[in-house]
Amino acid sequence: QLQLQESGPGLVKPSETLSLTCTVTGGSVSSRIHHWGWIRQSPGKGLEWLANIYYTGHTHYNPSLRSRITISVDTSNNQFYLDVNSVTASDTAVYYCARDDISTGFHGPLDYWGQGVLVTVSS
Amino acid sequence: QSVLTQPPSASGTPGQRVTISCSGSNSNIGVTDVSWYQQSPGTAPKSLIYRNNQRPSGVPDRFTGSKSGTSASLAISGLRSEDEADYYCASWDDSVGGWVFGGGTKLTVL
Numbered sequence: 001q002l003q004l005q006e007s008g009p010g011l012v013k014p015s016e017t018l019s020l021t022c023t024v025t026g027g028s029v030s031s032r033i034h035h036w037g038w039i040r041q042s043p044g045k046g047l048e049w050l051a052n053i054y055y056t057g058h059t060h061y062n063p064s065l066r067s068r069i070t071i072s073v074d075t076s077n078n079q080f081y082l083d084v085n086s087v088t089a090s091d092t093a094v095y096y097c098a099r100d101d102i103s104t105g106f107h108g109p110l111d112y113w114g115q116g117v118l119v120t121v122s123s
Numbered sequence: 124q125s126v127l128t129q130p131p132s133a134s135g136t137p138g139q140r141v142t143i144s145c146s147g148s149n150s151n152i153g154v155t156d157v158s159w160y161q162q163s164p165g166t167a168p169k170s171l172i173y174r175n176n177q178r179p180s181g182v183p184d185r186f187t188g189s190k191s192g193t194s195a196s197l198a199i200s201g202l203r204s205e206d207e208a209d210y211y212c213a214s215w216d217d218s219v220g221g222w223v224f225g226g227g228t229k230l231t232v233l
Contacts, residue, residue: 037222046125047160047168047211049222060221096167100222107215107222109158109173116167 002027004097004114011120012091018084018119022097023077030055030075035100035107038071038082040093041116048093052100052107053080087121094118126151127212129225136233140200143228145212147193151223152214157195159188162209162227171210172197199230207232 008020022036029036037052051071052060059071065084073080084091094116101111128146135141145157157175160168170179172188175195187198199206212225 039222046227047213047224049224052221062221063219101173104156104174106155108156108213109170109179110160110168110213110222111170111173111179113167113169 002099002112004099004112006095006097006114006117008095008117008119010118011122012087013123014088014121015086018082018087018091018121020082020095020097020117020119021079022081022114023079024099025078027099028075029073029078029080033101033103035060035102036073036080037098037100037110039096039098039110039113041096042090042093045093050082050084089121092119092121125226126216126219126223127214127225129210129212129228131226132229132231134231134233135199135202137202137204139202140198141202141230142199143197143210143212143230145195145197145225147195147214147223149193150218151193151216152190152195153193154217155215157188157190157212157214159186159195159197160211160213162211164208168211202232204232206230 035052038050070083096116097114098110099112159172161171162168175190176188216223
């Protein structure tokens with residue numbers, strides 16, 4: 001059974017960089033029919049997609065956050081990552097990693113999600 | 124402001140049928156598939172409907188999805204107390220170059 005697990009610091013200071021890891025077990029990030037992505041949810045708010053990556057390193061970014069975020073993948077460790085730099089309090093959120101099924105040639109669904117990790121930005 | 128538009132709330136009594144709408148445009152729902160996600164309090168979203176009207180294994184057939192043009196809807200029949208959750212529609216958006224979500228609909232079972 002595929003599982004995704006987010007890890008990272010629970011607390012980050014303003015202006016610093018938030019770095020998260022998603023570890024994939026029971027499947028491979030090198031899959032040719034899947035992308036891997038990050039989605040976040042601010043407290044009491046809805047879902048916001050941040051970025052997607054394919055095992056080749058091909059990426060898609062949310063245009064509103066493109067200048068501050070970087071997604072990357074490590075096929076040897078079966079992990080993918082998210083960096084958000086110059087964080088502010090508005091980056092406080094639960095961050096989820098998810099698998100994006102592209103087997104039809106189109107994106108979707110986001111069929112497996114991690115449990116999420118709460119990251120608080122505060123001094 | 125979300126790219127996809129959902130009503131913020133919906134409600135029904137046990138056994139009733141409720142419908143949640145999702146409105147988009149020709150850069151998202153109009154050209155690609157819609158998926159729906161259920162999120163119970165304190166938990167991660169769970170895939171509920173994919174490719175407009177397909178259910179993952181384990182999802183009861185009380186949940187049905189449909190799509191017409193640039194809109195989609197999720198219907199829940201035989202409402203049960205455990206259906207109380209937030210529901211999100213989502214689609215890939217060609218203009219954004221990524222996923223877009225609805226703002227979410229909080230379903231209350233009265």
